[in-house]
Amino acid sequence: MKKLVSISLCVILLIATFAFTGCSQKNTTPNQGDEKELVVGMELAYPPFEMTDQKGNPTGISVDLAYALGEYLGRDVRIENMAYNGLIPSLMTGKIDIILSSMTVTDERKESIDFSDPYAKAYLSLLINKKSPVQKFEDLNVEGRKIAVKKGTTGHIYAEKNLPNCEIMVFDKESACVLEVVQGKADAFMYDQMTIYKNWKQNPDATRALLAPFQEELEYWGIGLRKDDTQLKEQINAFLKEYKENGGFDELSVKYLAEQKKTFDELGIPFFFDIEK
Incomplete structure (x- = not known):
């Protein structure tokens, strides 16, 4: 009798475990189309591109761009503030998903990481x-x-x-x-x-x-990502194209760089976002 009671108790516990596990899995499974948050690495010490407001919240051109990208991808955005020379190591070890921190595309950096299409040029x-x-x-x-x-x-x-x-x-x-x-x-x-x-x-x-350029070659800024994130790269490039066509970069210039653009136009120096792609 004790043996039968023990077996019955085990069966009941096993059924309860399956039921509980099934409920837990159902509650934690993302809805169709949902994505995990996009973790964006940047150094918030480079106004007006990456900085903090009076309350310590991230703000600036790159921050606005990151949130616009997150909205395009349907993903929440989390900004991770870190030292500039720690951005690439953090990307390669998976601590962040992308780098959006006024980073110039260089051959040396491309040995370690990949880049989106350029969204700005700089001298x-x-x-x-x-x-x-x-x-x-x-x-x-x-x-x-x-x-x-x-x-x-x-x-x-x-x-x-x-x-x-x-x-x-x-x-x-x-x-x-x-x-x-x-x-x-x-x-x-x-x-x-x-x-x-x-x-x-x-x-x-x-x-x-x-301010007049002295380099032989232009510098381009791009969004850094891991070499194996090919799908994300395609999505980011599609976003940058659409964002530019919809006047997003023009709005950023008006919001953050109106004085600079006027000065550069007067000096006949090509402006930051004036790039043909």
Whole structure:
């Protein structure tokens, strides 16, 4: 009798377990068409592209673009703020799904990750101390000259390749590079045009800007993703095409870059989002 009772109890427990498991699976299965959240890596220290508002919330051009992409994909977006030189390792280890952080497409980076179609173009430019004799990029390639660069950026890479006679001062933060120029400890800071323009306007008494392009080749910004995410790449490229056709980038320019665009138009310098694709 005890044996029969034990068997019956086991059967009851087994049925209950299956029933509970079935209910749990039913409740946690995503609805058809739902996707997991899109985790976007960026360094929120690069206004007006990636920054935080007064409450500490992510904002800026790249943030708006990320949320528009999430809406297009039907996926919630989570912004992960991290150091710029940690973005590619985080992507490769699966901590984030994409990089949307004003990242230039380079052959070196393409060895590790893939990129979307470019959505913007950028030139390197110089923030120069007003007392420095530097008038053009070539003037930096002289012993005794000093240039500040942000670690891991294309400005850093370009300086190492093209300024063998200049002392290259490497810093982790943009603000540190700017401070070196403002205080006269460095002749110049090399970064993209938008950043140089902003810092020149913030420090007009101590700096001047060389915005005219000096590179032989354009730099393009793209969205970084893992090499095996081919479907996601196709979706992102489709989104960028539609976003541009619908005037999305024009709206971003009006919202965040109206003054810059006016200045660049007056100087006859091609603007950031004016790219043919």
